[in-house]
Amino acid sequence: MFEVIKRAFVGISMAGVITFAVLTVMKVNMVEATVSELWMHMFGSLIIGVYFGFASFLFDNDSWSPLKQTSVHFLLSICVFYPLALFVGWVPPEPLPVVLSFVVFCATYVLFWIGARFNLKKLEQSMNDSIRK
Structure with missing residues (x-):
């Protein structure tokens, strides 16, 4: 809780x-x-x-x-x-703004995903390096 x-x-x-x-x-x-x-x-x-x-x-x-x-x-x-x-x-309830906002939403989501993936890969590499030592 x-x-x-x-x-x-x-x-x-x-x-x-x-x-x-x-x-x-x-x-x-x-x-x-x-x-x-x-x-x-x-x-x-x-x-x-x-x-x-x-x-x-x-x-x-x-x-x-x-x-x-x-x-x-x-x-x-x-x-x-x-x-x-x-x-x-x-977002105005019209087709063009909804589609454009969806594209921006997806692009922003992908950028955050790439950043998180990069961060996790860096953490993974750091952990693997510390295990090897």
């Missing part, structure tokens, strides 16, 4: 940091927004943060292959992100 709460709060914390960065950019560029708009976007960020905090549990399942873990995580991420993005207004 502690781990569930911890991961939820890590997700909420990341959402808060990202929201603060976006608000900072808005302030620097003198962009005005209503409290209602800010509340809705913050709500969406918190939901996404909690989701990704919980979704990390998928990668703790050692009985699944990395391909299955990644595939399930990707599909769940789409199922959570798109309804929320359409509801909050991050």
Whole structure:
């Protein structure tokens, strides 16, 4: 139970940091927004943060292959992100923006996957080197 709460709060914390960065950019560029708009976007960020905090549990399942873990995580991420993005207004409910956002979503996911894979390979090499010594 502690781990569930911890991961939820890590997700909420990341959402808060990202929201603060976006608000900072808005302030620097003198962009005005209503409290209602800010509340809705913050709500969406918190939901996404909690989701990704919980979704990390998928990668703790050692009985699944990395391909299955990644595939399930990707599909769940789409199922959570798109309804929320359409509801909050991050993606306009029109074909072109949905397709373009899907391409950007996939590209971002692939970049994160490549970064994680690179990091795990580096860790694997470091562990193998320490065993050989």
